[in-house]
Amino acid sequence: MQPLIITIKTAAVATVITFFIGIALAYFVCKLKRGKSIADAIIMLPMVLPPTVVGFFLLLIFGKRSAFGQFLLQFDISFVFTWKAAVIAAVVVSLPLMYRTTRGAFELIDPNIINAAKTLGISDWRIFWHILIPNAKSGILAGVVLSFTRAMGEFGATIMFAGNVPNQTQTLSTAIYAAVQANDFDLATKWATLLAALSLIFIAAINYRLASNR
Amino acid sequence: MDLRVSIKKKLRDFTLEVAFRVRDEVFALFGASGCGKSITLKCIAGIETPDCGSITLNGRTLYDSDKNINLPPQARRVGYLFQNYALFPNMTVAQNITFAATGDKLSKLKQNIERFQLHGLENAYPNQLSGGQCQRVALARVLASHAEFLLLDEPFSALDSYLKWQLELELVQILKHYGGAILVTHDRGEVFRLSDKVAVLHDGLISTVDSTQELFLNPKTLQAAILTGCKVSRLRKIADNQFLAVDWDTILTAPPDSKFVAIRAPLPSRQLFDDQLFFLRD
Numbered sequence: 001m002q003p004l005i006i007t008i009k010t011a012a013v014a015t016v017i018t019f020f021i022g023i024a025l026a027y028f029v030c031k032l033k034r035g036k037s038i039a040d041a042i043i044m045l046p047m048v049l050p051p052t053v054v055g056f057f058l059l060l061i062f063g064k065r066s067a068f069g070q071f072l073l074q075f076d077i078s079f080v081f082t083w084k085a086a087v088i089a090a091v092v093v094s095l096p097l098m099y100r101t102t103r104g105a106f107e108l109i110d111p112n113i114i115n116a117a118k119t120l121g122i123s124d125w126r127i128f129w130h131i132l133i134p135n136a137k138s139g140i141l142a143g144v145v146l147s148f149t150r151a152m153g154e155f156g157a158t159i160m161f162a163g164n165v166p167n168q169t170q171t172l173s174t175a176i177y178a179a180v181q182a183n184d185f186d187l188a189t190k191w192a193t194l195l196a197a198l199s200l201i202f203i204a205a206i207n208y209r210l211a212s213n214r
Numbered sequence: 215m216d217l218r219v220s221i222k223k224k225l226r227d228f229t230l231e232v233a234f235r236v237r238d239e240v241f242a243l244f245g246a247s248g249c250g251k252s253i254t255l256k257c258i259a260g261i262e263t264p265d266c267g268s269i270t271l272n273g274r275t276l277y278d279s280d281k282n283i284n285l286p287p288q289a290r291r292v293g294y295l296f297q298n299y300a301l302f303p304n305m306t307v308a309q310n311i312t313f314a315a316t317g318d319k320l321s322k323l324k325q326n327i328e329r330f331q332l333h334g335l336e337n338a339y340p341n342q343l344s345g346g347q348c349q350r351v352a353l354a355r356v357l358a359s360h361a362e363f364l365l366l367d368e369p370f371s372a373l374d375s376y377l378k379w380q381l382e383l384e385l386v387q388i389l390k391h392y393g394g395a396i397l398v399t400h401d402r403g404e405v406f407r408l409s410d411k412v413a414v415l416h417d418g419l420i421s422t423v424d425s426t427q428e429l430f431l432n433p434k435t436l437q438a439a440i441l442t443g444c445k446v447s448r449l450r451k452i453a454d455n456q457f458l459a460v461d462w463d464t465i466l467t468a469p470p471d472s473k474f475v476a477i478r479a480p481l482p483s484r485q486l487f488d489d490q491l492f493f494l495r496d
Binding site: 110112115117118120121122130131135 | 291298301302352355360
């Protein structure tokens, strides 16, 4: 059961990180007056790139040969081929989904509602917490679901950056790959069915919740 | 109450350039849609920023391009009633009113629920309210806040005519006690019934500022005549004081520099009486 536990743990931690960074990025990109499309393109890039390319870039950035990797080594930190690397890979590939759905939800809010709040003297901080977030709730929830399922199914970037170390970085998707490589189709079927069922249950549960909200 | 506005802002089709002063009165910005009325209100509220100029309210500078002052909307204490009311959809009526209330929130809530006859709706959400109720809540929300001045952006355009009439009467009562307000509208009936003073706005420029009485009794510009509902004809000079009203096919005696003639009548008839006619120079 190790791959299942690692998968859920990785996806859960990654989703928590993605949740905060994604909402913050959505808020700041919405507020940008210039350079909106450039900022958007940079954040969205991991979604359009092949995951292996994302993983390769992560390897370059965090690897021992880069300046950043060297800097981290001074503090005895190394991410490559560790469980943390799997989390980082999952965050990077799921962030665009969280960011985009949240930004879409923010932009659906009538700007006059925000303007009304401002003219009534309400601070940007209170507007964010009491008006923006509650009115974008469904979008944010949808973003969480998409990010979590994307993180759970992440393969390419994970195998490049975190490797496929059994009991350490081997997630369900990399375990399936390894099982097929080893010609163990029974095991692959078992993991694949489990992953599909989990994703299905998760999306269905959230859909049900969203439907009962309306 | 004293609001002074003198601003300039380049827009896509024209440059907005307005200057006016509002005392304890209802001041109407009157013009066709797209003439720059709403942008002017947004500049006063701080939602839009003019290119240059100054705005002061009761001696407080809200905006001054020379002194580099541009207060955020939160600090301007200007109440803005939006065309679509812009209630907070995630809050109940009571929460909408108290969210921005200053001082004793509960007594302000009670007082405004009373004043706007919102009894029993305290726990309703905006999507459960009718248009008229939404407007009352929006007004209650503004009056419970720290606003010193009211900006009304086409306050009746989203209502049907019966409701509109009732709410207009209510608004007249409120405005009487409130002090100053700016009313933006394209409806001459609203201007006539609600405002004390009118600025006629056309393509970003104010063509006339007049008392409401004077504007309707004696329009001085072509735009004022058209907007207040006059029929208008161009004039062609025949002799010194003799003109042909081209669109009516009638000969008239008019001041030598007249360019247009206007009449407040359903249709210009063959017999025109001088005292009904307005001769306009521009």
